[in-house]
Amino acid sequence: MSYDDVEIEDMEWNVELQAYTYPCPCGDLFQITKDELRLGEEIARCPSCSLYITVVYNIEDFLGDSDQRNKKLEPPKQQPIAVA
């Protein structure tokens, strides 16, 4: 069961981790990368415990947002994606 539903705008971009993060009750951070978001992943996990949250976001907001290096890896928009 998801610990919580969290909107992407409530998550913080962590430069060190290169991931969006949100506080986990264990003291660590739930994390999800831009690449994961682009692939339609909506689960952000905590590396220190087994809890996870459901990230609420618009995948379109991330499909255009890619740096040069990742551009080739970007999934085509037609790709079937599981979004809530």
Place this chain on the structure above:
Amino acid sequence: MTEQNEKGKEAIHEDEEEQPEVQKIWSWGAGTDGQLGTGRLEDEHLPQLLHFPSLASAGPIFLLACGGAHVIALTSGGRVMTWGRGASGQLGHGEMVNNLYPKAVTSLQNDFIIHVSAGWSHSGFVADSGCLFTCGDGSFGQLGHGDYKSHCSPVRVSFFANEHVEQIACGMRHSLVLLKGCHIYAFGSGKRGQLGISEGKIKSVSVPKVTQALEEVKIASIAANGDHSAALSFDGHLYTWGRGFGGTPDTHFPQCSSSSFLFTRAALGWNHALALTDGAQVFMLGGSHHGFLGDLEKIRPAKQLPDSREAILEKVLGLDGTKVLHIAAGAEHSAVGHLDDLLPKKLSKWSAHSQKNDLQDSEFRSTKQRKYQGRGSRQRLLGSISKSIPIAQYQLGEWPWLDEHTIGLVWLDNFDDTNSCLEFEAILKKT
């Protein structure tokens, strides 16, 4: 057990000869940021007795505040020590690094600090002069300086320059301030209504604003954790606002809990609130999703109330006959302190309950909880435990797997409680 008692008494006797008062601090739970003060970056499954020379020389600890992964200790001499995670500047040492050992916050040395609070990644300090200082993460405005900057040394909140601040309460991303004269001010993230300053959705404010609907109420104390806020009035009423409890909607203004009981203390988690009555009974709002102390069958019907807009304060069963003196809440767990010597019995009774629940009610243990158990995840006590109450401590809102999920700091200031604590430790080792 008896053997432990004997040993405890011996230890006490020795101490008695050397010094008039014994203070011991124990810590356990998540420790990978140094927040346990053990000098190791490791989780601890059993309470660890701490030995820090730096703390001993600072004098007796008056109050401990546990944040997301940092700890603030306030000595009875008004000095502040911090340790744990410092990546956002929440330790106030002038740098953004973790500290494995208690270290004095030197920039506060000219002030006599009387109250402190630790949020997820920010800290607040109140001086006896009524000055408020904050440091740490300010990206939601939770430092109250009118901007969204973070600070690694305590900075005086100039908004309150002409006011007398009495208390501060730091939540995940917001802060509450209680002024002499009883007004509550709030700042930081307000998305779930936790600031209590406006009917509409407020993302965040960095300049303190008055919490509405409490102007006529004489407030004795405030509490904040997660996206929750709470206040207790001098006449014993509990007010809560912010994120809803137990699936109820968020409330954007303080709501007075409908209860005929009068409350003397409140503690907040990320999904539950605890309230202590003047009759030493404990009530809880929300928090049922991780288990109860008490008889599950008795609790169930209440859980299935039709979709109420207001969470119901329910008595925590299983504490009958116990005079509870202090309550504390972590993000997802609870602790009580009590004076009676029934602690070992209570613990065993509670464990038995939990096991019974596991067998008879698979629904009770959600997938999440099973994962918690299996993988040894970590929980922490975000609440603070103050000196005024000698404490013997155990979990009540949570799992039987005590040895995996709790971080806490135990204050002891009389010999009887040292004894209780030794018994407590013995029980932990048995399980």
